[in-house]
Amino acid sequence: MIPHNSVIFGLDPLWLSTVLLIISYVVLLSERYNRTVIALLGAGLVIITGLISQNQAIAAIDFNTIALLTGMMIIVAVTRTSGVFEFVAIWSAKKVKADPMGILIVLSIVTAVFSAFLDNLTTVLLVVPIALLIVEKLKVSPYPFLFSQIIASNIGGTATLIGDPPNILIGSATGLTFMQFLTNLGPVSVVLMILMVPIFKYLWADELVATEQDKESIMRFREAESITDKRLLIISLSILLMVIIGFIVGEQYHIPPGTIAMFGAAVMVLAASYHLNSEGQAEVLHHALLEVEWAALLFFIGLFIIVAGVEHAGLLNILGEALIEFTGGDPAKTAYATLWLSALVSAAVDNIPFVATMIPMVESMEASLGGAEALEPVWWSLALGACLGGNGSLVGAAANVMVSGLSERAGYPISFFKFLKFAMPIMLMTIVIANIYIYLRYFM
Template identity: 40%
Template sequence: MEMVLSLIIFGGCYVLLVLEKWNRALVAGAGGVLMVLAGIYTLDQAFGEYIDWNTIALLFSMMILVSLASKTGVFEYIAVAVAQSVEGRPVPLMFMMALITAVGSALLDNVTTVLLFAPVLLTMTSRLDLPSTPYLIVLILSSNIGGTATLIGDPPNIMIGQAVKDLTFNDFAINLGPVVLVIFISVMGGLFFFYRKQLHVEEEKRQQLMNMNASSYLRKDRTLFQCLVVLACTILGFVLHPLLHVELTSVAMAGALLLMLLTYKEFAVEDVLRNVEWVTLFFFVGLFMLVGGLESTGIIDEIARSIIFYTEGDLAKTSLFILWISGILSGFIDNIPFVAAMIPVILEFKDYGMSNIDPLWWSLALGACLGGNGTLIGASANVVVAGLASGAKQPIKFIEFFKVGMPIVIFSMVISSIYLYVRYLIFFN
């Protein structure tokens, strides 16, 4: 009976998340509370076993760091300076924004990056009288592709990194970076060719851009230096994690606390905390509780056994199966709940004789992160950009994004399959 109840609660919440009729944090939280009320697990178990507080703390710390850095105007400065560096030419501007977004998504996280750059991009396209949709679509795609490359780049990777302590920041970069680079170059080349005829800028508009003073956006005091140094040191701490033997969450928390202490006179703590994406954090809390219900009732074990049965326990088949399933499903449902459900499934594979399951983690990361490019609801970054675009009265049409995004997902899955097979799986056959 408990198994049926947990499935009903989880499935109902999943449908509501896809439909987006209600706030997703409320949906996930309500589902988690229903799990407790139904007696599937106790509240002590929810808070002690199923909610991953390391992931919550890491996200919270990064939100504080980026919130403080954004108050210095450094991100607006970068956007204007980049546009001026290419003299307002539309195609080079698209390439530079895509590159900066991809790099920013890898080093900060893609949701934070698009929150910072989407408003700036909307302003830029308005000033240059350019259609915003192609640029916003490229922003979404490059953020999801770039975020795939590192442990902190995309929420699914953060969740995997917290679940598997042996996988470091460098492991993600080394194992996912090469294929992400190939996919980014290929996809962006195709998009520039696809959109090139839609992008034209009048000479007068270009001159207006060139006359802007990019440095006027910067807060020219000590806080700028403090924010940049602490942010750089935090990222360096992530890279040196294997040598320092300090948890990523501890590094992020230390960086956030240090920066708040250094800047509390200029930026009130209350204002900083007000800018934290609390909805996202509470969504994760509810999500962990939802998945905990599936784990508590043994459904996760059944899924693991089913995949093993279907793939006959073959590492190559299992890896490619996870890649394609996660890639396709993440295009139609938010990739965060899918990854939350799959993590305990993959952990179960060790009990079924698989000694080396690292390729399965890379398959899940590639599939979930890149698959999020399929539709506007496939990843958190997509939803954020779509919301900002609608607020600026320049909405992105679902079908228009789908026509571009889904072929890119299929292409990304093909490239990822070849990469995984050649690098990790060929010697197991």
């Protein structure tokens, strides 16, 4: 804890940090103001009020997370210019003879897989516009496609370290590796995605019907024409594959994922532009940097600082002790409680700030539960609860907000309650299955 006299006006640091955290959450949830601006304002107040110093604030920023996100955004930006993602979508649609339900299932699976190995935010940016194009050609309702994209992106993103921002935060804070995420969360993600297929068919099979004429318009698409640069296609996919391999083997050499992603991004930009003159090289770099979600990165930075203020004041230790007291220090009960708490809260608020707040709280439980090994199932519970819980509402995850924005821009606004009515039962079902999985794998 920090002493009282280090805080402006002599205010109680515990009280002050709690008020700042609650205000930040409430304003973020209202969606009235830009979340990045609110996070940076909150971070500034944490420093100005003396909860932590500027040096402590800088130390609180998880630069591994920032580097990992930045590097992957650059890699995907360069890869996208080759047209490979459009190729996959068109090829997939033609493989199911342009049947709307078949396309929905295939696009959902493509999104789940891409979300695991790119990240779900980037994936929906790539796939949703293509899904909307197909919807227009087939003259069917866009909402089954949009809703299934949200569900699939969050389930797929659950499977790996880089798939969903909450996992990136957890992995960076704990040192849990790419392969640990894949082997612990991959199996349940695959099971859940398989279960989604009959659920989607039950919900929408009767609604998604297209005429033969409209199907023909899809079959006339030439997927080969979507590849705009074959040379770049080979280079970018090769480098992307090497980066993923780097995530897997880097743990043996203690190379953080952020370093691998940034190095891969630099190699990607160089490989894509080395044959050009200096102006051409600058243009490639400029385009890649424009595709980076700088607002999202600044949001993370602000969030890290706000949470650091709360942590220094001792609030998270108090909450962690309260949870331990509630579960009696039993590792299984603590894991289940963490799973359900994170799922329900992540459905109500963006799962990114929630997980950033929960990480130091879970860390404070280590001694009470018997060490780092006993704590590991709690980390997997936090990841599953936050990622799958994000499916519970339109504001639960960044990918949801992104899909909502893309659809509204295309003229298909998504009602908060319409999505809630569809998504909440599915989210609760996935959490029940995740709870069973945690029991069978770690506590049976």
